[in-house]
Amino acid sequence: MSRFLVTKCICHSREFTDIKQYAEEHGFTTVEELQSEKFCSCGCGLCIPYIDLMFETGETEFQPGAFYKNSEH
Numbered sequence: 001m002s003r004f005l006v007t008k009c010i011c012h013s014r015e016f017t018d019i020k021q022y023a024e025e026h027g028f029t030t031v032e033e034l035q036s037e038k039f040c041s042c043g044c045g046l047c048i049p050y051i052d053l054m055f056e057t058g059e060t061e062f063q064p065g066a067f068y069k070n071s072e073h
Protein backbone atom coordinates (compact mmCIF):
# COMPACT_ATOMS: atom_id res chain seq x y z
CA MET A 1 0.00 0.00 0.00
CA SER A 2 1.35 3.36 -1.05
CA ARG A 3 1.82 6.13 1.50
CA PHE A 4 1.10 8.63 -1.27
CA LEU A 5 -2.56 9.55 -1.56
CA VAL A 6 -4.23 11.40 -4.41
CA THR A 7 -6.01 14.36 -2.82
CA LYS A 8 -6.18 17.12 -5.41
CA CYS A 9 -6.49 18.34 -8.98
CA ILE A 10 -2.89 19.36 -9.49
CA CYS A 11 -3.51 21.46 -12.61
CA HIS A 12 -5.98 23.71 -10.79
CA SER A 13 -4.34 23.41 -7.34
CA ARG A 14 -7.64 22.40 -5.81
CA GLU A 15 -8.04 19.81 -3.07
CA PHE A 16 -10.78 17.23 -3.56
CA THR A 17 -12.28 18.45 -0.28
CA ASP A 18 -12.68 21.93 -1.83
CA ILE A 19 -14.01 20.44 -5.07
CA LYS A 20 -16.54 18.37 -3.13
CA GLN A 21 -17.73 21.41 -1.19
CA TYR A 22 -18.03 23.48 -4.38
CA ALA A 23 -19.98 20.70 -6.10
CA GLU A 24 -22.34 20.38 -3.14
CA GLU A 25 -22.90 24.14 -3.02
CA HIS A 26 -23.78 24.19 -6.73
CA GLY A 27 -25.70 20.91 -6.87
CA PHE A 28 -23.15 19.38 -9.23
CA THR A 29 -22.92 15.61 -9.55
CA THR A 30 -20.53 15.21 -12.51
CA VAL A 31 -17.02 16.17 -13.52
CA GLU A 32 -18.46 17.74 -16.68
CA GLU A 33 -20.37 20.28 -14.60
CA LEU A 34 -17.18 21.21 -12.73
CA GLN A 35 -15.30 21.50 -16.04
CA SER A 36 -18.00 23.73 -17.52
CA GLU A 37 -17.21 26.25 -14.76
CA LYS A 38 -13.47 25.66 -15.24
CA PHE A 39 -13.29 24.85 -11.51
CA CYS A 40 -11.12 21.77 -12.00
CA SER A 41 -10.20 18.94 -14.36
CA CYS A 42 -9.51 21.12 -17.43
CA GLY A 43 -5.79 20.32 -17.64
CA CYS A 44 -4.18 16.89 -17.90
CA GLY A 45 -7.36 15.08 -16.87
CA LEU A 46 -5.59 12.67 -14.52
CA CYS A 47 -7.85 13.73 -11.65
CA ILE A 48 -11.07 12.92 -13.52
CA PRO A 49 -11.45 9.24 -12.48
CA TYR A 50 -10.70 10.23 -8.87
CA ILE A 51 -13.36 12.93 -8.91
CA ASP A 52 -15.77 10.40 -10.41
CA LEU A 53 -14.93 8.20 -7.41
CA MET A 54 -15.42 11.16 -5.08
CA PHE A 55 -18.95 11.62 -6.42
CA GLU A 56 -19.56 7.87 -6.11
CA THR A 57 -18.15 7.31 -2.62
CA GLY A 58 -18.01 10.73 -0.95
CA GLU A 59 -14.31 10.17 -0.19
CA THR A 60 -11.64 12.78 -0.89
CA GLU A 61 -8.41 10.77 -0.49
CA PHE A 62 -7.53 7.87 -2.75
CA GLN A 63 -4.84 5.28 -3.24
CA PRO A 64 -3.18 5.79 -6.64
CA GLY A 65 -5.20 3.80 -9.17
CA ALA A 66 -8.12 3.41 -6.77
CA PHE A 67 -10.58 3.63 -9.68
CA TYR A 68 -9.10 0.45 -11.21
CA LYS A 69 -9.71 -1.47 -8.00
CA ASN A 70 -13.21 -0.03 -7.75
CA SER A 71 -14.09 -1.09 -11.31
CA GLU A 72 -13.28 -4.74 -10.52
CA HIS A 73 -16.46 -5.09 -8.48
Ligand code: FES
Binding pocket: 008, 009, 010, 011, 012, 040, 041, 042, 043, 044, 045, 046, 047, 048
Ligand atom coordinates in the same frame (compact mmCIF):
# COMPACT_ATOMS: atom_id res chain seq x y z
S1 FES B 1 -4.87 17.04 -12.24
FE1 FES B 1 -6.85 17.76 -12.67
S2 FES B 1 -6.71 18.37 -14.76
FE2 FES B 1 -4.69 17.76 -14.27
